[in-house]
Every structure is written in structure tokens, then in C-alpha cells.
Amino acid sequence: MEVSGLMGQMPSRLGYQPTMGTELSRLEERIANTDAGAITSIQAVYVPADDLTDPAAVHTFSHLSASIVLSRKRASEGLYPSVDLLQSNSKMATPGIVGERHYLLAQEIRRTLAQYEDLKDVIAMLGLEQLSPDDRKVVARARRLERFLTQPFFATEQFSGIKGKLVSLKDSLDGCERILRDEFKDYPESALYMIGPIDEAKKETPPNKPEARTEPGTESAVKADLKSAGGSKSKARSESQPKPEPKPKPEVEHAVDTHEP
Numbered sequence: 001m002e003v004s005g006l007m008g009q010m011p012s013r014l015g016y017q018p019t020m021g022t023e024l025s026r027l028e029e030r031i032a033n034t035d036a037g038a039i040t041s042i043q044a045v046y047v048p049a050d051d052l053t054d055p056a057a058v059h060t061f062s063h064l065s066a067s068i069v070l071s072r073k074r075a076s077e078g079l080y081p082s083v084d085l086l087q088s089n090s091k092m093a094t095p096g097i098v099g100e101r102h103y104l105l106a107q108e109i110r111r112t113l114a115q116y117e118d119l120k121d122v123i124a125m126l127g128l129e130q131l132s133p134d135d136r137k138v139v140a141r142a143r144r145l146e147r148f149l150t151q152p153f154f155a156t157e158q159f160s161g162i163k164g165k166l167v168s169l170k171d172s173l174d175g176c177e178r179i180l181r182d183e184f185k186d187y188p189e190s191a192l193y194m195i196g197p198i199d200e201a202k203k204e205t206p207p208n209k210p211e212a213r214t215e216p217g218t219e220s221a222v223k224a225d226l227k228s229a230g231g232s233k234s235k236a237r238s239e240s241q242p243k244p245e246p247k248p249k250p251e252v253e254h255a256v257d258t259h260e261p
Helices: 002-006 020-032 053-063 072-076 100-126 133-148 154-160 168-178 200-204 216-240
Strands: none
Touching: 020 053, 100 133, 100 168, 133 168
């Protein structure tokens, strides 16, 4: 309806008009192209009922070179910025523009998140324990990637109480690469939430430390010390407790039979 009004056409009363694609194309061409060259247009598109297959969204996104899709589900989980990494895309994400390493990492991240999305139904019905070891690793990587890709903003400091942080592209790529190599599999997922570079996870939450082992020569000495300590404690307890007094034996009267001769 808004597009038809801008184009000076009669809007459709029920649903979308059959000429919506043509009218939207004429509008986008007027915005994006001029006689001197092309300009950059940033558009905020409302998706009805969060349905990306809606005809209005499909025709609009077909004219955009890049799209960032915000997800209500991610926002409800507390993952900010709540960007849907699978629905968002860019035509400029090619090795010739962003570089070979950036492109391969982006494809590996999308592949990992897509596998995790497919496994969510299985996890909901059967549980995480029923997955194969390889699938469990995929789930662990995907969940850590989701937490690491959150970032505290400077504009939301007064609302969240978390100081904003600026993360460079190099630090982001290094962090994602190290997560995909399972370098942080021993760290809890919360250690990667709302941090800057990946090295901050080590400062906040160290990995699980192995139990201390005793040397073979000192093991017997430790046992002897514990045994002697236990013996001294029992001796001290026995000395501190008063000894019970012996009960007097009951006197027994012996009857003597005297027989007179």
C-alpha cells in the first residue's frame, strides 16, 4: 500500500497487488541509481509475522546487496546483537572482497550453526545424550560461537550495566577460529558471553584444573601422618573422657546350716 501510494498508483484493498514486484523495482531503481552513479541506501524492512517468504519481503530483499535480519528468538535468549546469522547474508562476502580466510571462516561458522539448528529437534525429543560424539562437538561449538558473537554496546551501558567494548575484525576471526578448533571446549559457555577478544575468557573463567597428584615416595608418608594423627586424636579423646567408676558388687549372704549332733 505504501509503495503504491509513493508511485501514485491505486493501492490494493485485499492482499498484495499483482504489480507489486514491478512497482517495487521502479522504486528501488529510483533510489539506488542516478545519472552520476550509484548511492548507498539503508532500508529498515518490517517482515510481517516474521515470515521471510512473504511476497513483500522477498521482492524487497531481491534488490538489496546485503541484509541483516534481527531475530526475536535470539533477543528472548539474551543474545545481543540479536542478528540471525543464518538468514543474514551479503553478496559482497566473496574471497575477492573480504579475503580467503574471512570467507572460509564465515562458511564454516554458517555450516556449524546450520547443523546445530537441524539437531535442535532431536535434542528436544531425545536429549543431548542420544547424539553421536561428533554431533555433540558440533553442538558445543555452535553454542560457544553464539555466546562469543555477542558484544556489549557503548550505547546500552546505562541499561545493561556492562561496559561497551570494541572488537576488531582480526580479534573476531581469531576467536571464531580457535572455537572451531575446540580450544575452549573445557570452558563453560558463560565464559564467552558478552566479552571482547577471546583472550578475556581466560581471565574471567580459567579451565578446570586437574586434581593434584602426590609423588610415589610421599604417598606412604602422608598415610603414616594421617594414621598417626588419627591415633593421637583417639588417644586424646580417650584421655579427656573420664573413666567410669566400677559398680559395687552386690553382697551375697551365705546361709550356714548348723546341725547339732
